Amino acid sequence: xxxxxxxxxxxxxxxxxxxxxxxxxxxxxxxxMSYTGLNLLFNLAVPIALATIAQMLIMMVNDLDxxxxxxxxxxxxxxxxxxxxxxxxxxxxxxxxxxxxxxxGVVIYLRNLPSIVVTLGMSFVWGGLAVLMLPSPxxxxxxxxxxxxxxxxxxxxxxxxxxxxxxxxxxxxVMRSAxxxxxxxxxxxxxxxxxxGWSIVRARAAAYALAGFFAVxxxxxxxxxxxxxxxxxxxxxxxxxxxxxxxxxxxxxGGRVSPVGAVIGALTLTLAASFLSFxxxxxxxxxxxxxxxxxxxxxxxxxxxxxxxxxxAK
Amino acid sequence: MTxxxxxxxxxxxxxxxxxxxATIGFTAxxxxxxxxxxxxxxxxxxxxxxxxxxxxxxxxxGNVDLSxxxxxxxxxxxxxxxxxxxxxxILVGILSALAIGVVVGILNYGLIKLLRxxxxxxxxxxxxxIQSTAIWYNRGxxxxxxxxLANFATASTFGIPNVAIIALAISAIAxxxxxxxxxxxxxxxxGQNLRAARLAGVPVDGVRFTTYVLCATLAALCGFxxxxxxxxxxxxxxxxxxxxxxxxxxxxxxAVAGGFANVPGTWGASLFMFLVVSMLNTYQASAGVRMxxxxxxxxxxxxxxxxxxxx
Numbered sequence: 001x002x003x004x005x006x007x008x009x010x011x012x013x014x015x016x017x018x019x020x021x022x023x024x025x026x027x028x029x030x031x032x033m034s035y036t037g038l039n040l041l042f043n044l045a046v047p048i049a050l051a052t053i054a055q056m057l058i059m060m061v062n063d064l065d066x067x068x069x070x071x072x073x074x075x076x077x078x079x080x081x082x083x084x085x086x087x088x089x090x091x092x093x094x095x096x097x098x099x100x101x102x103x104x105g106v107v108i109y110l111r112n113l114p115s116i117v118v119t120l121g122m123s124f125v126w127g128g129l130a131v132l133m134l135p136s137p138x139x140x141x142x143x144x145x146x147x148x149x150x151x152x153x154x155x156x157x158x159x160x161x162x163x164x165x166x167x168x169x170x171x172x173x174v175m176r177s178a179x180x181x182x183x184x185x186x187x188x189x190x191x192x193x194x195x196x197g198w199s200i201v202r203a204r205a206a207a208y209a210l211a212g213f214f215a216v217x218x219x220x221x222x223x224x225x226x227x228x229x230x231x232x233x234x235x236x237x238x239x240x241x242x243x244x245x246x247x248x249x250x251x252x253x254g255g256r257v258s259p260v261g262a263v264i265g266a267l268t269l270t271l272a273a274s275f276l277s278f279x280x281x282x283x284x285x286x287x288x289x290x291x292x293x294x295x296x297x298x299x300x301x302x303x304x305x306x307x308x309x310x311x312x313a314k
Numbered sequence: 315m316t317x318x319x320x321x322x323x324x325x326x327x328x329x330x331x332x333x334x335x336a337t338i339g340f341t342a343x344x345x346x347x348x349x350x351x352x353x354x355x356x357x358x359x360x361x362x363x364x365x366x367x368x369x370x371x372x373x374x375x376g377n378v379d380l381s382x383x384x385x386x387x388x389x390x391x392x393x394x395x396x397x398x399x400x401x402x403x404i405l406v407g408i409l410s411a412l413a414i415g416v417v418v419g420i421l422n423y424g425l426i427k428l429l430r431x432x433x434x435x436x437x438x439x440x441x442x443x444i445q446s447t448a449i450w451y452n453r454g455x456x457x458x459x460x461x462x463l464a465n466f467a468t469a470s471t472f473g474i475p476n477v478a479i480i481a482l483a484i485s486a487i488a489x490x491x492x493x494x495x496x497x498x499x500x501x502x503x504x505g506q507n508l509r510a511a512r513l514a515g516v517p518v519d520g521v522r523f524t525t526y527v528l529c530a531t532l533a534a535l536c537g538f539x540x541x542x543x544x545x546x547x548x549x550x551x552x553x554x555x556x557x558x559x560x561x562x563x564x565x566x567x568x569a570v571a572g573g574f575a576n577v578p579g580t581w582g583a584s585l586f587m588f589l590v591v592s593m594l595n596t597y598q599a600s601a602g603v604r605m606x607x608x609x610x611x612x613x614x615x616x617x618x619x620x621x622x623x624x625x
Binding site: 124125129131242 | 440607
């Protein structure tokens with residue numbers, strides 16, 4: 001076990017869960033073991049993975065964004081309306097959203113506010129704006145997003161390629177760049193980062209802005225897949241993104257996150273839904289079974305963590 | 315005067331009064347009594363779930379119960395199906411609702427303790443299972459409550475809605491528990507510093523267990539009352555109470571980081587939340603505008619009551 005660092009071990013459980021689940025899906029439905037099958041299985045994972053990375057960035061600085069679902073829905077509405085008809089206004093709105101996210105990060109810190117409550121309030125704001133913009137489902141996806149999301153690269157389906165790209169970019173940003181180290185430091189020990197001469201205000205603004213950026217990408221990707229939007233299109237994303245981060249080995253406090261794990265967590269959650277429908281579980285119990293899978297994976301992690309603790313105690 | 319203004323709950327009451335005046339000002343006082351009664355009725359449901367959530371949040375960072383909506387749905391569905399509009403079975407209904415609360419609480423804390431899952435994820439996962447159970451149990455068939463219960467839940471005594479009286483009684487007990495009893499001291503101590511509380515001999519596990527069971531039981535009771543009040547249980551009847559239960563606790567001045575709870579503020583915040591919505595209804599705002607303004611007002615109240623970062 002010495003060969004594996006703690007971080008690698010942290011990734012092992014989510015990766016293993018995904019592999020087991022994928023094997024089970026292949027066994028139940030061999031036809032999914034193809035280019036088209038994989039694409040169908042993981043198609044909807046791309047926006048969820050992006051939202052999960054966004055949530056992870058917020059959790060990295062010890063906050064939680066309960067408005068993630070409504071914000072992604074709002075972005076989807078903007079993408080399907082303004083970004084399609086008046087690209088300039090659309091881009092300006094989305095840029096304004098990212099600026100607003102940065103401002104939220106600063107206000108939450110300066111006024112010592114609980115992030116849960118502020119984002120709860122924001123969820124009403126985004127929801128209201130989305131309803132005003134698209135009172136009934138509609139709109140259309142901009143041509144280029146549609147093209148990007150449905151393009152068929154050789155050998156590997158787009159959904160897998162996109163997930164890998166998201167994981168690599170997020171990993172580089174958070175784990176490799178100097179900027180990411182400061183951000184994780186804010187979650188780990190804010191005071192020492194401050195003493196070392198970094199501006200906490202700036203770091204938190206950056207973390208929130210980056211989260212806003214990834215959430216915007218999530219909304220755009222979602223519209224690319226669904227081709228239209230409505231105000232409730234992504235409400236589940238608040239819970240999915242949080243669960244994805246935790247499944248991927250992230251923690252609520254202490255700046256301990258794993259971008260690669262988060263993407264794997266998002267893929268696992270997406271796959272769990274397909275797995276349950278292949279199992280022919282009655283629809284009544286599908287949500288419940290999803291809860292059970294979540295509990296199972298976390299129990300597995302507990303066992304591995306205990307082993308890790310025992311190893312390091314030797 | 316400064317003593318009053320330093321109380322964390324004063325802001326929610328000031329905001330409530332302001333919104334109340336703004337609403338009856340618009341209707342020229344035409345429906346003052348009706349509005350006050352409606353506010354007390356609907357606030358009562360938020361208060362009952364809010365008090366449970368308040369104790370859980372006071373346990374410290376990360377503690378929150380997301381299974382409240384599912385618990386409300388399950389207890390309402392099961393109790394109404396067991397009573398089957400029969401007035402003689404009311405006691406069975408109440409007891410089954412409370413039993414569901416206790417079981418859900420045990421399940422929640424079992425996951426948190428045995429699997430060491432963060433409470434948010436534990437209660438989220440269990441809420442999926444609870445929700446599925448509710449769907450499986452009666453497949454969304456709407457059963458009416460026994461008429462004695464339905465009449466009780468919608469009637470008033472001396473002009474005060476019965477559900478508000480129940481909420482008041484529960485609040486009084488919660489206040490005594492919190493301010494006078496050892497249990498409240500223990501909950502606050504754990505929220506302020508878990509390690510210190512453990513070293514000081516506080517039975518940490520027992521207190522946390524009791525708190526999660528208490529919260530789920532209150533949610534179950536609220537689901538029972540709400541389904542009697544609204545003439546039947548619906549599968550989505552608890553949905554809005556997830557956000558409301560957290561919002562009323564925090565707007566009411568309970569520290570979201572834990573350690574400091576506040577019962578009167580929960581009343582102020584619950585009345586405030588209902589009145590904001592009814593004010594916007596009176597002004598005939600569209601659904602989108604209503605949501606948007608609700609959000610802006612919540613954030614404004616929190617900002618007004620906030621303090622600057624102490625270095």
